[in-house]
Amino acid sequence: MEILHATAIADVASARERLLLTAHRLFYRHGIRATGIDRIISEAGVAKVTFYRHFPGKSDLISAYLESRHERWIAWFSDALRRHGDDPEALIAALGEWFGQPDFRGCAFINGVGEMGAELPDIVAIARRHKQAMLTIIMRLLKPGKGRKQLAESIALAVDGAIVRAQYEANPRDALPPLRRALKALVRS
């Protein structure tokens, strides 16, 4: 996840990409409604007309933001789990990496649904796809067998809980011990 925000936006050639990167940073940090188009185009160094030539409206930018966030997050998640051994315990290590990021602000999809889910149903649809993909990846960490999917669903539930808790806790990593305990109890069950 850090790779994304470390990208120097000025170096990115296309205006569309600069808009997307800037929107990603601002939407995630300050929230979607709190971030105006004017600020995005100003920080992306792009003209207003150019923005509206690439995105018919703000909603389209929001969707594009979430789509790109989805791809990046899933790629990071798979990679982090692989680096940490591709077993259930790797979940703790991977999430620990994420929670330790200085710009960690929780799950973009949970936040998006909470903020605008009632107004923009697209956000809910993308969030569902995202969580489905997360579930599939978690499932691959488990031994095949009956009830693997149900087990993965309970683990995914706990992971969502940990992400949310990491967001309101003073020290995000305080969410890890309760998650580890839930994980161990579930895997043994």
Added chain:
Amino acid sequence: MEILHATAIADVASARERLLLTAHRLFYRHGIRATGIDRIISEAGVAKVTFYRHFPGKSDLISAYLESRHERWIAWFSDALRRHGDDPEALIAALGEWFGQPDFRGCAFINGVGEMGAELPDIVAIARRHKQAMLTIIMRLLKPGKGRKQLAESIALAVDGAIVRAQYEANPRDALPPLRRALKALVRS
């Protein structure tokens, strides 16, 4: 929770109470930033001056909303658990009640932190107090003994996960079976 929104706002005597009830309904349903003062005062049937006489600014109304939400939710939660037997399984039944409400839109505190936590630190502080109170109530469902608090923390984590999942799932109650499984594994552990 339904009791709250069933209250006929016009019947409430004081302007302050009408403002709080209306803010509660609109903030919870549409989000905090999406809800303007003008709409709140108009739907509460209150003059603008009256609003600003009771609340110095919108932030104060937001805090008051969350404080009142906190009290109401905790009262409902204790009561629902008692009605369902005051054991860990009662959690499923109680949450099932909540998730089944037509106006269910997740946890007001998780949503608030996600939407404005970075801008209004008060929201994070209230959210922490709220989740601490939830933890204490969950702890009372468990047999005393070593590790009861840690167990309660893992259960609370799973509960937060279930609340979040119920919010983005098409059928909120789909979050209950994975929660039940996590709960059983944890209580047995």
Added chain:
DNA sequence: TTATCAGTAGACAGATCTGTCTACACACAA
């Protein structure tokens, strides 16, 4: 060379936001 594409700056419209202000009404207690 000329059309097309992707870009720039910045004014503008119209809505909506928070917060302030004036002027008035009514109940009630000292």
Added chain:
DNA sequence: TTGTGTGTAGACAGATCTGTCTACTGATAA
């Protein structure tokens, strides 16, 4: 009777929001 407290309606200021518009620039391909 005279404050005081609580309420009303609604205009206003100033900022900010999304989205449109005009007019210009430079590169590149037919």
